[in-house]
Amino acid sequence: MSKRPISSFFTKLPPVSKKPRLKTPPKEEEEEEEPQESTPPTTHPSYPHPISSLPPSLLTLLDTYTRPTPRSIIKTDLDLTFHQPFFPSSTAKSLYSFLRSTLPFYRVTYTIKRGGLETIVKTPRYTTVFGVDNHSYFSPADKNGKYDDIFLIDAKTKKAINKERYKSCTCRPRPIPQCLEILKNIVERESGETFNFVLVNYYADCGDSISYHSDDESFLGPNPTIASLSLGTTRDFLMKHKEDKSLTLKLPLSNGELIVMKGATQRKWLHSIPKRSSTITGGWTNGGRINITFRKGMEIACTGNYYRYNVGNGPVYRWDEGKAEMVICESEMKDGKDSSAVASGSGILRDAIKNEEEQERE
Ligand SMILES: O=C(O)CCC(=O)C(=O)O
Numbered sequence: 360m361s362k363r364p365i366s367s368f369f370t371k372l373p374p375v376s377k378k379p380r381l382k383t384p385p386k387e388e389e390e391e392e393e394p395q396e397s398t399p400p401t402t403h404p405s406y407p408h409p410i411s412s413l414p415p416s417l418l419t420l421l422d423t424y425t426r427p428t429p430r431s432i433i434k435t436d437l438d439l440t441f442h443q444p445f446f447p448s449s450t451a452k453s454l455y456s457f458l459r460s461t462l463p464f465y466r467v468t469y470t471i472k473r474g475g476l477e478t479i480v481k482t483p484r485y486t487t488v489f490g491v492d493n494h495s496y497f498s499p500a501d502k503n504g505k506y507d508d509i510f511l512i513d514a515k516t517k518k519a520i521n522k523e524r525y526k527s528c529t530c531r532p533r534p535i536p537q538c539l540e541i542l543k544n545i546v547e548r549e550s551g552e553t554f555n556f557v558l559v560n561y562y563a564d565c566g567d568s569i570s571y572h573s574d575d576e577s578f579l580g581p582n583p584t585i586a587s588l589s590l591g592t593t594r595d596f597l598m599k600h601k602e603d604k605s606l607t608l609k610l611p612l613s614n615g616e617l618i619v620m621k622g623a624t625q626r627k628w629l630h631s632i633p634k635r636s637s638t639i640t641g642g643w644t645n646g647g648r649i650n651i652t653f654r655k656g657m658e659i660a661c662t663g664n665y666y667r668y669n670v671g672n673g674p675v676y677r678w679d680e681g682k683a684e685m686v687i688c689e690s691e692m693k694d695g696k697d698s699s700a701v702a703s704g705s706g707i708l709r710d711a712i713k714n715e716e717e718q719e720r721e
């Protein structure tokens with residue numbers, strides 16, 4: 360385990376509107392030009408590599424923006440708040456490039472039983488996830504920046520969790536890195552909600568997708584609120600009512616926009632990002648799109664499900680600036696592990712419904 364300076368640890372971030380703390384107070388004559396100290400990358404034994412923190416300039420941009428009043432979209436069983444935009448396009452553009460280059464991504468495959476046959480499902484996009492359900496929290500490092508064998512603490516007893524608790528996870532639960540924690544803080548403040556999971560999708564091009572599904576697993580509790588931030592290429596977000604086929608909605612989601620889905624929306628509606636045939640290449644997005652969803656896991660089962668379907672057992676991918684594509688990090692591959700997780704639970708249905716995906720093709 361590599362050493363890290365004590366300053367790189369945090370359990371609670373300062374309020375987002377405050378400037379990053381300085382190590383030493385500036386001398387009086389320097390006060391006009393306050394140097395902005397960068398926060399060290401977030402490291403944790405559960406990460407495949409350190410995850411860069413937001414540069415101070417971007418941190419300031421993220422939180423010095425007066426947001427326009429969001430648009431409310433209310434339909435039968437649908438309660439959606441649309442922030443157009445949530446971050447100005449130039450800020451969102453920097454955020455897109457920054458997150459694409461620092462986050463570890465996965466191309467998860469898993470097997471499901473369909474008609475008595477084992478079928479391999481290849482998730483048609485890159486994914487990654489951070490967080491843990493509200494039954495546990497991450498134990499902080501000691502004063503030397505070292506972790507002992509205890510990673511997670513039980514929220515009630517404040518003691519180390521039973522090792523069996525997350526045995527269904529394909530990897531150890533991962534704390535939310537600074538760069539995503541800051542975004543979570545801003546989204547929480549603006550929406551009045553609290554979240555403990557951050558799920559990230561990277562759609563490399565128009566062939567990447569997510570098929571019709573709803574995020575209404577029982578481990579999110581009744582009527583879960585889900586906030587969803589879009590960065591990069593505009594993609595269509597399609598919605599349809601589960602019962603009344605005449606009720607549909609198409610929202611092109613653009614760079615810097617946020618939707619907050621509430622109330623009965625997940626229970627009564629399905630949503631998807633369909634594949635498209637038109638290919639956008641080059642430009643600052645390289646045709647890609649990042650989507651970040653903020654959720655609140657209320658049950659232990661949530662953690663196993665999210666890591667299984669968003670990290671899985673396969674290799675880590677990272678953005679290669681020279682090649683302008685995601686490449687496998689050979690050094691970070693896990694040896695001797697089956698790259699195909701065996702699926703159970705409802706979290707998989709969105710990628711298994713192949714026919715629906717095809718129907719939505721342009
Ligand atoms: O990419 C999007 O906008 C939607 C993602 C989504 O629905 C999900 O991750 O559950």
Ligand SMILES: [Fe+2]
Nearest residue numbers: 572573574630
């Ligand atoms: Fe979803």
